[in-house]
Amino acid sequence: MKHARIRFQGEVHAVTVEADNAVRLADGRLLGEDQVEWLPPANGSMFALGLNYADHAAELAFAPPTEPLAFVKSPGTYTGHNQVTWRPDNIKYMHYECELVAVIGKPARNVKREDALEYLAGYTVCNDYAIRDYLENYYRPNLRVKNRDCTTPVGPWIVDVADVPDPSSLTLRTWINGELKQEGTTRDMIFDIPYLIEYLSSFMTLQPGDMIATGTPEGLADVVPGDEVVVEVEGVGRLVNRIVSEAEFFAQYKKEA
Amino acid sequence: MSRALHDAATGTLFGVALNYKGLLEQRLAEFEQAPYQKPPVKPVLFIKTPNTRNGHGQPVVYPKGVERLQAGPALGVVIGKRATRVSAEQALDHVAGFTIVNEFSLPEESYYRPAVKAKCRDGFCVIGPELVPVAQIADPHALDIRLFINGEVRQQNSTANLVRGIAQLIAEITEFMTLHEGDVLITGTPEGRVDVQPGDQVEIEITGLGRLANPIVAEQEAH
Numbered sequence: 001m002k003h004a005r006i007r008f009q010g011e012v013h014a015v016t017v018e019a020d021n022a023v024r025l026a027d028g029r030l031l032g033e034d035q036v037e038w039l040p041p042a043n044g045s046m047f048a049l050g051l052n053y054a055d056h057a058a059e060l061a062f063a064p065p066t067e068p069l070a071f072v073k074s075p076g077t078y079t080g081h082n083q084v085t086w087r088p089d090n091i092k093y094m095h096y097e098c099e100l101v102a103v104i105g106k107p108a109r110n111v112k113r114e115d116a117l118e119y120l121a122g123y124t125v126c127n128d129y130a131i132r133d134y135l136e137n138y139y140r141p142n143l144r145v146k147n148r149d150c151t152t153p154v155g156p157w158i159v160d161v162a163d164v165p166d167p168s169s170l171t172l173r174t175w176i177n178g179e180l181k182q183e184g185t186t187r188d189m190i191f192d193i194p195y196l197i198e199y200l201s202s203f204m205t206l207q208p209g210d211m212i213a214t215g216t217p218e219g220l221a222d223v224v225p226g227d228e229v230v231v232e233v234e235g236v237g238r239l240v241n242r243i244v245s246e247a248e249f250f251a252q253y254k255k256e257a
Numbered sequence: 258m259s260r261a262l263h264d265a266a267t268g269t270l271f272g273v274a275l276n277y278k279g280l281l282e283q284r285l286a287e288f289e290q291a292p293y294q295k296p297p298v299k300p301v302l303f304i305k306t307p308n309t310r311n312g313h314g315q316p317v318v319y320p321k322g323v324e325r326l327q328a329g330p331a332l333g334v335v336i337g338k339r340a341t342r343v344s345a346e347q348a349l350d351h352v353a354g355f356t357i358v359n360e361f362s363l364p365e366e367s368y369y370r371p372a373v374k375a376k377c378r379d380g381f382c383v384i385g386p387e388l389v390p391v392a393q394i395a396d397p398h399a400l401d402i403r404l405f406i407n408g409e410v411r412q413q414n415s416t417a418n419l420v421r422g423i424a425q426l427i428a429e430i431t432e433f434m435t436l437h438e439g440d441v442l443i444t445g446t447p448e449g450r451v452d453v454q455p456g457d458q459v460e461i462e463i464t465g466l467g468r469l470a471n472p473i474v475a476e477q478e479a480h
Contacts, residue, residue, distance in 0.1 A: 137369060
């Protein structure tokens with residue numbers, strides 16, 4: 001089953017997703033995909049993996065890591081399915097990153113790999129955009145690159161663990177304006193989800209709603225205002241996002257304080 | 258934690274690294290070498306995840322298998338009103354008040370990669386004892402910070418030595434990332450972090466903000 005959070009007529013609802021992405025509210029109403037505002041399906045911390053695909057590490061000219069390279073994102077950077085993300089003015093390179101995301105379902109501390117899937121609420125998809133121009137070498141990648149307002153689309157929903165029998169062999173794909181730009185498989189992940197849960201929970205308690213974004217394969221490209229960017233993880237979800245300019249974003253979507 | 262602080266500081270905990278002049282200057286020569294090759298241009302930020310939250314008087318757990326644990330005295334700025342793209346001149350209008358933060362960390366030999374393992378352990382971000390309204394602090398950039406271990410002063414500095422002051426931090430951060438009501442900005446830990454041991458009583462005093470006290474306890478065997 002697929003579980004989502006949406007806003008409809010000003011109210012936030014937990015819904016289940018049915019055929020053609022119609023959503024079923026708790027009171028039985030069925031609403032079309034385009035009638036609702038899709039929200040991020042979870043709101044905990046996100047632990048995002050850098051260089052977790054061997055091919056992508058090579059693409060960036062790095063040796064594959066021997067220990068997971070995780071950075072943290074906070075809820076202000078999340079946005080939902082069918083929402084917009086802004087490209088700052090005067091930059092040269094902003095790229096998408098299609099990623100499989102594991103969502104934590106119960107507190108996890110000192111969990112062993114073989115038990116790890118019991119701690120999951122399910123899986124979702126994220127697009128972990130980065131602004132390469134802003135990359136510095138301190139706590140790399142830093143928040144200016146990776147934790148910008150509305151620059152991490154997440155969703156559209158969380159799919160149950162039981163509905164994804166083998167998360168280690170899923171195809172990831174990204175399209176810009178309908179053209180396939182990135183294709184890879186979770187088979188090429190260096191540290192898999194059970195390992196990452198064991199690793200993170202070995203030194204901290206993962207909380208319900210926390211997410212682990214498992215990294216992206218090779219095949220990055222620049223995105224510009226007007227682009228429709230679709231990231232898809234086979235059997236999990238297809239997440240749509242549109243790029244807008246800085247001026248459009250702050251004029252229409254995020255009123256300045 | 259006092260009720261007012263508990264209600265006011267409910268958001269994300271954002272830390273600023275290398276924000277004391279003495280600390281940055283100590284590292285400048287290293288930062289000219291590979292892999293850095295130049296000192297930081299923009300604020301170096303990190304996130305203390307919600308599991309790190311801890312309060313005045315509560316124990317801080319010294320993890321098993323860890324060689325060294327260090328206290329992190331810092332001035333905390335609690336956001337009172339959403340701040341998106343605010344100027345330095347307007348920044349303080351978005352602040353509810355100040356508090357003390359003890360930003361515990363394992364020692365950091367390198368600033369190259371995010372310090373999740375060093376900084377995001379359970380209970381590693383103590384906030385308190387109170388929220389002091391902005392109007393009660395005449396100059397937040399002239400506050401003495403003192404760290405006491407078992408009653409003895411072991412580290413002291415002043416917020417006069419911040420590389421970036423509060424208004425400038427808020428302006429630079431909100432250029433790309435909204436600070437929401439309830440978020441806490443941990444403005445930095447001075448050079449000379451001090452090791453703590455199980456059994457120690459750790460206290461931080463900041464002028465006008467009171468004293469934040471915590472005992473360090475050894476991690477129990479897993480059960």
